Amino acid sequence: MRIVLGVGGGIAAYKVASLLRLFTEAGHHVTVIPTEAATRFVGTATWEALSGNPVSNSVFDDVHQVNHVRLGHEAELVVIAPATADLLAKAATGQAGDLLTNTLLMAHGPVLFAPAMHTEMWQHAATRANVETLRSRGVAVLEPATGRLTGSDSGPGRLPEPEVIFDAAMALVEGQSDYQLPLAGKTVTISAGGTREPLDPVRFLGNRSSGKQGVALAVAARNAGATVRLLAAHMEVPPPAGVEVVQVETALQLREAALAAAADSDVVIMSAAVADFRPAEVSSTKIKKRDDTADPVITLVRNPDILHELVERRNSSGSAEGEQLIVGFAAETGDSHGDVLAYAEAKLQRKGCDLLVVNHVGADKVFGQDTNSVVILARSGSEPQEASGTKTQVSAAIISRIGFELNHVSPRT
Incomplete structure (x- = not known):
């Protein structure tokens, strides 16, 4: 695939060298176009060495090849990182003062911006308007990461990690130029893993959850443009890059973290396997086995019941319908009194959440596995939706359904 990688004039330009490496190692042909300001941070020699291609930012170099037209026409993907406030403004207003902005105007394929700037710049009304303008034209604009910025400041405005940008770029190409980031600008809180309830300093009551499905959901939400907060109980897999991680152990700790996180979340996904019970007393010393x-x-x-409490708090807060979407998970087994879906339908009514993702669990099903098969039930009464495959594929289907619920557009297939 032919990729144009535009590099803006920000300190985060040095991180884009790692993004370039990811593209080239995946076998893509990359042409780097840095702005003049970007070359103050990383020189053209670095981009040429890593890409294996000549680098220029002038429309007057190799005029016979008409690069200011050709590069945009030939590009199957254009990625801008870091996308500074200046670059976003120029792109939104259609300026063409250098090779990169000319290329953006000529681009026929998907375009992805990965912003990086100081928090006040990102939150300024002018920048927000420019981002909305670009998104309204079908351009994908990631949300910046939250973290340490230049100097001692912290906040939203940090360049997403190279792996995050790479994954988003590949997802964008899969949908081609009509792909939209369904959760762009949204904050999504996801719980993952299994809680552990201590019996004593050594032992605990736990469950078989590995956290794989929750982590896959976090990656899918991140790639859909959301700012993601992961409430991580015990997990057998590491959390993904580019998300905020809050560590918890017990159900009570998860409750506290979930209620706090929900306050500023557009979507809450409770995929963690939460213990229904805990020991009434916890021994301060190891319980001895003696004759x-x-x-x-x-x-x-x-x-x-954390999920039910989240729903009650949302409903009692006076929030308008649809302002916050709450998604529950139900790990069910059937018995002589009913099948899995019958129990799940009853649980959906008790909990009051908007969507309930149901899976049939067992000793060799779901927990710890790389595949899953779920049914998504909706409180609205719409037809149940089935999704199966790898947990990555199932997560993509769930996030697509959430995007449908939020944006009232048909989910991608």
């Missing part, structure tokens, strides 16, 4: 004592009796008490 002269009776077997211990462990009394359990109910944990709070």
